[in-house]
Amino acid sequence: MSNLVLVEHEGGEIKAATLNTVAAAKAAGGDITLLVAGSGCGGVAEAAAKIEGVAKVICADAPELESQLAENYAPLIVKLASDFSHVWAPADTFGKNIIPRAAAMMDMQQISDITAVVDADTFERPIYAGNAIATVKSGDAVKFVTVRGTAFEAVAEEGGSAAVETIGGEGDSGLSSFLGAEITVSERPELTSARIVISGGRGMQSGENFPMLEKVADKLGAAVGASRAAVDAGFVPNDYQVGQTGKVVAPDLYIAVGISGAIQHLAGMKDSKVIVAINKDEEAPIFQVADYGLVADLFQAVPELEAELDKVL
Amino acid sequence: MKVLVPVKRVVDYNVKIRVKPDQTGVETANVKMSMNPFDEIAVEQAVRLKEAGTATEIVAVSIGPTQSQETIRTALAMGADRGILVEADADVEPLAIAKMLKAIVEKEGPELVLLGKQAIDDDSNQTGQMLAALMGWPQATFASKVEMKDGSMDVTREVDGGLETINVKLPAALTVDLRLNEPRYASLPNIMKAKKKPIDTMSPADLGVEPAKRLEVLKVVEPEKRQGGAKVESVAELVDKLKNEAKVI
Ligand SMILES: Cc1cc2nc3c(=O)[nH]c(=O)nc-3n(C[C@H](O)[C@H](O)[C@H](O)COP(=O)(O)OP(=O)(O)OC[C@H]3O[C@@H](n4cnc5c(N)ncnc54)[C@H](O)[C@@H]3O)c2cc1C
Ligand SMILES: Nc1ncnc2c1ncn2[C@@H]1O[C@H](COP(=O)(O)O)[C@@H](O)[C@H]1O
Numbered sequence A: 001m002s003n004l005v006l007v008e009h010e011g012g013e014i015k016a017a018t019l020n021t022v023a024a025a026k027a028a029g030g031d032i033t034l035l036v037a038g039s040g041c042g043g044v045a046e047a048a049a050k051i052e053g054v055a056k057v058i059c060a061d062a063p064e065l066e067s068q069l070a071e072n073y074a075p076l077i078v079k080l081a082s083d084f085s086h087v088w089a090p091a092d093t094f095g096k097n098i099i100p101r102a103a104a105m106m107d108m109q110q111i112s113d114i115t116a117v118v119d120a121d122t123f124e125r126p127i128y129a130g131n132a133i134a135t136v137k138s139g140d141a142v143k144f145v146t147v148r149g150t151a152f153e154a155v156a157e158e159g160g161s162a163a164v165e166t167i168g169g170e171g172d173s174g175l176s177s178f179l180g181a182e183i184t185v186s187e188r189p190e191l192t193s194a195r196i197v198i199s200g201g202r203g204m205q206s207g208e209n210f211p212m213l214e215k216v217a218d219k220l221g222a223a224v225g226a227s228r229a230a231v232d233a234g235f236v237p238n239d240y241q242v243g244q245t246g247k248v249v250a251p252d253l254y255i256a257v258g259i260s261g262a263i264q265h266l267a268g269m270k271d272s273k274v275i276v277a278i279n280k281d282e283e284a285p286i287f288q289v290a291d292y293g294l295v296a297d298l299f300q301a302v303p304e305l306e307a308e309l310d311k312v313l
Numbered sequence B: 001m002k003v004l005v006p007v008k009r010v011v012d013y014n015v016k017i018r019v020k021p022d023q024t025g026v027e028t029a030n031v032k033m034s035m036n037p038f039d040e041i042a043v044e045q046a047v048r049l050k051e052a053g054t055a056t057e058i059v060a061v062s063i064g065p066t067q068s069q070e071t072i073r074t075a076l077a078m079g080a081d082r083g084i085l086v087e088a089d090a091d092v093e094p095l096a097i098a099k100m101l102k103a104i105v106e107k108e109g110p111e112l113v114l115l116g117k118q119a120i121d122d123d124s125n126q127t128g129q130m131l132a133a134l135m136g137w138p139q140a141t142f143a144s145k146v147e148m149k150d151g152s153m154d155v156t157r158e159v160d161g162g163l164e165t166i167n168v169k170l171p172a173a174l175t176v177d178l179r180l181n182e183p184r185y186a187s188l189p190n191i192m193k194a195k196k197k198p199i200d201t202m203s204p205a206d207l208g209v210e211p212a213k214r215l216e217v218l219k220v221v222e223p224e225k226r227q228g229g230a231k232v233e234s235v236a237e238l239v240d241k242l243k244n245e246a247k248v249i
Helices: A016-030 A042-049 A070-081 A093-105 A206-219 A228-232 A298-312 B037-053 B066-076 B094-108 B125-133 B190-194 B235-244
Strands: A003-008 A031-038 A056-061 A086-090 A113-114 A118-119 A122-127 A134-137 A141-147 A165-167 A176-183 A196-200 A221-226 A254-256 A272-280 A291-293 B002-006 B007-010 B031-033 B057-064 B082-087 B114-117 B139-148 B151-159 B162-169 B172-174 B199-202 B214-220
Touching: A003 A070, A003 A093, A016 A031, A016 A086, A016 A118, A016 A141, A031 A042, A031 A070, A042 A086, A042 A165, A056 B002, A070 A093, A070 A228, A070 B125, A070 B139, A086 A093, A086 B007, A093 A141, A093 B094, A093 B125, A093 B139, A113 A122, A122 B125, A141 A196, A196 A206, A206 A221, A206 A254, A206 A298, A221 A228, A272 A298, A272 B235, A298 B235, B002 B037, B002 B094, B007 B066, B031 B037, B037 B057, B037 B066, B037 B114, B037 B172, B057 B066, B057 B094, B066 B082, B066 B190, B066 B199, B082 B094, B094 B125, B114 B125, B125 B139, B125 B172, B139 B162, B162 B172
Parallel strands: A003 A031, A003 A086, A031 A056, A056 A165, A086 A141, A113 A141, A196 A221, A196 A254, A254 A272, A272 A291, B002 B057, B002 B114, B057 B082, B082 B199, B114 B172, B139 B172
Antiparallel strands: A118 A122, A122 A134, A134 B214, A176 B162, B007 B031, B139 B151, B151 B162
C-alpha cells in the first residue's frame, strides 16, 4: 500500500483539512507521500515535510500550478498516481474540484466524502444528507478518495522529517485561466476546524444583526456560520454556509440561532459534540437534535448570552 | 449554441428517507421523487441562455428507470426543447454516467453541458468533473455567476474561502451551485406543451457503455441517533450547563 495525499495550501500556509486527510490515509496503512503543487511552493513543501508520519514530499513547482486550476492539476496527479494504491484529498471545494477529474482520466470510480476507513479497500460514506451511511468496497487499482475532515482526528503538524523532491508541472492546458478571487477575511478561526461555532439563520432578519453573534463568537473564540436561508438572503457570504451542500462542521459546541433545523442544515452539524438551539418556535426541528434548547426570542437571548458569558469567562 | 442538461430523478428533498431493513439501500418505492434541485437550477440557466439568444437548443438527458421520463418532462415544461432518456438502473455510478454523457455529447455536439454540482441522493459531486475529463474540456464547478463571452465564459465559483472567478473556453462542462438563479415554476400551458415535445429513448448499450459497478455496496445503515430534546429555561441556566455540565466553555 502506498498513499499520495494532496496538500491544500493558500498564501503559503497548509490548510488544516490536509492533516485530517493524512490521518485517513494513515488508517488505510502504508507509506504516505504528500503532493504540494503550486508556484514558488518550496516553503509549503518544507512545512509539509514536517507533518507526522510522512515519508516523502513531492513539490511540483510551476507557474501554471499557481491558482490550482483542475485542468493543470489533474494531469500532474495522473502522471504520479500509477505508483500509488490510493490518492487522497480533503472533501472540500479544492478536493471535490480536482479529484474526480483525475480519477476519470484514469478510468477510476472515486469514493467521495468518506467518514471511516474500514480497511484499505472499504470505506464508510454518508449518503442522502447523512441520513444513511453506506459501506462501499472498491476494486479499482488506484483508489481516489476524498475525506470528510471532521471524521478524522488531525495528525500532528510536527514530528516528521520527510525528503522533498522537486518536479515540474505538465504545462498549461490553455483551457482555463484564473481571473481573481474575493476571499472572506476574518480574524476568527476557520469554520471547519473551530472548537466552537455559532450560526445564524433566517431568524436573524438581516446582515446587520450578525455582529450580535460575532460578539458572542469573539468571547468564545468561535467561528461564525449560517444556514442557507441566511446566505441566500445576503446576510453573510456563501462561505458561511453549513450543511449538506455547504461546509460540514463537528465542533465541541455548535450554537444554532434562529435556525429551524432542516435536514440539509442538520447534515452539516449534527455530529457536533454539544448542540445548543435558540429559537422562538418550540416546535422547530432543531430542538430534536439539541442537547440544550432555549425557546426564546433571539433578539433578547443573544445579548443576554453575551452578558452572561462575561460573568463566567 | 446547443446546450445539454443532464437531470437526475432523486428522492424529493423534503422526504425523510428510510433505510431498508435488510441494509441493501434506501427505500424508494412509494416515495415522492423529483428532479435533483441543482439540476433545476441548471435547466433554469439553460432556459435563460436561450431567452438571451445565446442558446439555440436545450436537450435534457436523464439516465435511470423509465419513470425518469417525468423528470425530463419537468425540464421540457421549464423550457427545454427535447429529451433523451437512457433506460438504466437507478444507481449507476458517476463514472459510468459520465461515459454515457460523453457518448451523447459526441453525437449531439453541444458547446455547453450544464450539470448540478451534486445529486442529493448519492452526494457524490463527481459527474461534471468526470465528463469534462473524458472530453478533455475545461470545467467550471460550483458556479454562482456565469457571463458568456465570445468562445468562452467567465464563471464565479463558490469556494470554501469565498468566491473565485475563472475563464473557461467553450466547449465546457459547468456545475451549478444554489445561488446561480432561482428556478421558475412551469406554467400550466407549458406543462401541456411539454407533453408534445419529443423524448428519444435508448439503452447504455446503444451508447456503447457497460454500466458495470466499481463500488460494491456492502451495507447501508442508519446513522447513530442523537439524544436531543432537552430544554433549558433561561440563558443563565444555559451558560451554567455549558460550563459545569457539558464543560465546553
Ligand atoms: C438542494 C438543497 C440544498 C440545501 N443545502 C442547504 C445547506 O447546505 N445548508 C442549509 O442550512 N440549508 C440548506 N438547504 C435549505 C434548507 O432546506 C432550509 O431551507 C434552510 O436550512 C432553512 O434555513 P433557516 O433555518 O435559517 O430558515 P427557516 O427554516 O425559515 O427558519 C428560521 C427559524 O428562525 C426562527 N426564528 C425567527 N425569528 C426568530 C426570533 N426572533 N428568535 C428566535 N427564533 C426565530 C423561526 O422559528 C424558524 O425556526 C438546502 C435546500 C436544498 C433544496
Ligand atoms: N442518472 C443521471 N442522469 C442524469 N444526470 C445525472 C445523473 N447522475 C448525475 N447526473 C448529473 O450529474 C450531477 C452531479 O451528480 P453526482 O456526481 O452524482 O453528485 C447531477 O446534478 C446531474 O446534473
